Amino acid sequence: MESTSLTLLLAHDRGLYDKVRVLCWIMTSPKHHKTKALAVKETWGKRCNILLFMSSQSDSTLPSVQLAVKEGRNGLWGKTREAFRYVWDRYQDQVDWFLKADDDTYVVLENLRYFLSPYNTSKPLWFGHKYKTDVKAGYFSGGAGYVLSKEATKRFVTEGYYNALICRHDHRGAEDLEMGKCMEKLNVSAMDTRDSNGRGRFFPFSPDLHYFPSEIPQDSWYWQNIYYPPTKGRDCCSDSAISFHYVSSQQMHILDYLIYQLRPFGINQVDRRPVTPEDPPDLDLNATPWFAPNNNVTSNETTTASSSNTMEYDDDSQQTDETSQEDSNTFVPENRPLYSPVRRAIASMFGLRRRLLPPANGKVMDEK
């Protein structure tokens, strides 16, 4: 429950800028230097304390760092390893936190600093949007971005990087999944990043998909993977939301404009958020993972024929039964048949929503 006490607004964000220093390294590729990476640099990248672009070619305009990796989806984990090693070797004294993001991720740095301010960077922690598959403690979505504390990065570079038993040595593998396994073996805690109301802060999709989640199919991998219960609609996202993924470069400029520049008059003058953000619900990491309810649960909406596939919002006129009000808002994915490879093949032939088909290795990422 958020405190309602008024806070003295900081004269400038400078306070947190110097206290919570964040290094952002962006995973990009040479073909995106001039488009996506540039958009990142011009919009939210400039708010990082240190901004780096990790690519396979160096480019002085960004500037981007040349890593000894190949391009392509199979080289992402390698890029991640090399990137963390690079930033640790050079910048370990200059920053407190290490953020990894893609070049189609939009990050609100002020809210990131606000969120990280109560945590101690000498502890092994890492933050992001938690998935529950394959790693017991949970791993974080690479596209939504994740943040490693100093201790976590130190362990990763000094212990994990050289030990093939802890962290995979070759460059292949799903980058966020491998990072999750690695972190688990290094005893780095995968923290909860929701606010005290249970609303997320890191998001693996663009804002409209979280606000209107019916566009995510109900048998999408997403609902099977997420660790904590999802939220939808106006309560989907915290006021201190931090990151969104799959944001095109044009959308980044527009988001920057809408979030930072174009403000309703008077809204910012009083910020009711406490100086230190309140604890997330699962601070002690005791919560069991959330599973999508079975199709046995029936509710009011599933009876409506045409939109039975969507996560329905209750129509006012349909709320006749008071007792089933809580049920009627539960998320009930339909009992859909599993994919068959044939259907999947045909769907991919037609190019139908490729992004939302179940990926081969449990994660969806664009070509880098």
Place this chain on the structure above:
Amino acid sequence: MFRLPVRRLSFLSILIGAIFGCFFNFFIQETLLQLFSEDIIPEIESSYGNQTFPDESSYIEFTADNPTVEKREEDVGKVPVVLEDLNGKVRVLCWIMTTPQNHETKALAVKETWGKRCNVILFMSSEKDSILPSVQLPVKEGRNELWGKTREAFRYVWEHHQHDVDWFLKADDDTYVIVENLRYFLSAFNTSQPLWFGHKYKTNVTAGFHSGGAGYVLSKEATKRFVEEGYDNPSICKHDNEGAEDVEMGRCMENLQVLTMDTRDSKGRGRFFPFQPDRFYFSRKITNYWYWKFIYYPPIMGPDCCSDSTISFHYVDPKMMHLLDFFFYKIRPYGIVDHRPATPEPPPDLELKATPWLAPNETTHIGGIPQNRNAAIDFRLNSEENVDLQETNDHSDYTRYPIHSTELFDQQTFTPMPLPDSDLTTSSLFAETEIASTIENSPVIQSTISVTPSQPGENVIISNAKKRFKVPFERKTFGRNMTETNRAQTESAIQITAKSSIASAYVTNKEKSVDIPINNNKRKVFRKKLVLEKHLDYQELKGKNKLTDDL
């Protein structure tokens, strides 16, 4: 051997079989697509129809771990002191022009997002509806009845609410208004003066009229004059219900001597916008060629397009309304301070002395408007991006120009790229490269960011401007489904009026004509690029140019 009439029959049968097979194949493919797309990708509700957003009390987190979540209160419930002050001082009535078919979709979205921030919100429609609630006006539906609706609506709000509010805002059900910024802007003006505000256009009305889609605000005095004098007097305000409602309102206001005010901020950036935000930020997306002819004040494109206190955007669909609400009112970077003064600075043209801005080369050519709209935008945007290029032409009031010629391009003056740009003032390398990489001979207009209040009449600095647009025609009719006979009549009528309006426009700007170098050399190169990039059939475009509207 039998002598069957084999040849003819076989040929016929083969032919019939082939045709039948083609159709069969077509249907099979379609059904397969339907089947499989339905199975794997469930039918996604793209329209807003079935998704209703009830009150916040029903936004419960569906989880077993956290059975209850405290209801998060809306910002409006606990407004800061400054806002409460403005809410009481600058009372705004918003009336939304809508139709019965949009009640549950667009009008409802307005009600749930920004509508509730007005002091009084009313929906003007031809049917009564208790959910919104909407007011039943004695008008019919249709584009031709919009002016009638406007008249009746203003009369209604004046009779019922003249003592409750200070300002009267008219908006469409696809307009998004930031009401706090509206109050902020209006707080500097006196409502007992005859003023009206909006996005100013210069055509048709000498003093200028305000775009209906972007929304306009009338002061109390202006509304009073409209209802008490103009409503009953056909010589002041047209009596019949036909006509473009914003143009007629402009004529009406001019006759009533209500001032058409400038709504820009002190830097010359607009506040009311007749398109979505990204179409000004990335100016290439404005494919409505008429726009550059209509605007009164010089445009600024790019990241400096819009004021920090922007008030309205048009053509915002319901989903976008919720998202804009989300971005403006929910997501807030922690620690950002608002440095705006308590009262906004006056616009550059406060005394209404500025002459209308003319796009370069506007007066030099008469011709048809090229129908190949897509050619103007596609290759300029990064093809890598999955950019949603929604054509606003589908909704625009003004696209149904009767065309001068039926040719794809006017034979005399081929202007493939009629869009100005003010990219030079942006510091965005992204925008620059995006523009420079594809278009080298594009006309460029520098932004007028240096406009100060002391120089109201200064026009745009033009550099490297090339021959571009064609002059639009004064709209004579908005009739749907123009027949051939109708078209011929209107075309002839239009040519006459077009010439006269051009002559008058030219005369006024004679002393300010700028010597614009016309570089024809690169045009051919460009034309090749144009042809290669996009190739659309004229008929297909004509079909796409919907002459019907859902308003």
